[in-house]
Amino acid sequence: xxxxxxxTDKQKKSFYNSSAWRKxxxxxxxxxxxxxxxxxxxxxxxVDSIKEEGKRKEIVxxxxxxxxxxxxxxxxLTLDNLETLCVYHHNVKEGRTIDKISRNNSKKKxxxxxxx
Numbered sequence: 001x002x003x004x005x006x007x008t009d010k011q012k013k014s015f016y017n018s019s020a021w022r023k024x025x026x027x028x029x030x031x032x033x034x035x036x037x038x039x040x041x042x043x044x045x046x047v048d049s050i051k052e053e054g055k056r057k058e059i060v061x062x063x064x065x066x067x068x069x070x071x072x073x074x075x076x077l078t079l080d081n082l083e084t085l086c087v088y089h090h091n092v093k094e095g096r097t098i099d100k101i102s103r104n105n106s107k108k109k110x111x112x113x114x115x116x
Contacts, residue, residue: 006069006076015069020077025063028082036061036086038093046086062090 006012015021029048036046051057064085067075075081085093 004073004076006073012069015076024077024079024082027079028063029061029084031079032084034061035084036089037083038085038089059087061086064090064093 004011006015034048036044039046046060049058049060062085064083065072065076066081066083069076072081091097
């Protein structure tokens with residue numbers, strides 16, 4: 001049986017839209033009591049937000065693969081490979097810090113404010 005790969009954005013999108021992933025993701029959230037496990041290790045509590053009527057639900061928690069599916073496709077649907085993380089800690093784990101994001105999005109200076 002050939003190994004399924006998750007290298008391209010299309011392959012990953014297909015995986016994350018699958019019913020198998022959504023079901024397993026829900027199991028991970030329930031197992032972790034809808035709490036960020038990183039925050040929990042630090043003695044903090046970060047739980048998921050509650051949907052308000054007529055508003056879009058704010059995403060607070062992500063279910064993260066401890067071993068990325070790009071490199072470990074066989075672990076993609078393994079509950080023990082999943083961990084619930086808040087958006088902040090998920091971004092830290094992935095190396096997407098606010099400092100890096102703002103540096104990448106900053107615009108070039110259009111003029112020099114020096115006055116002679």
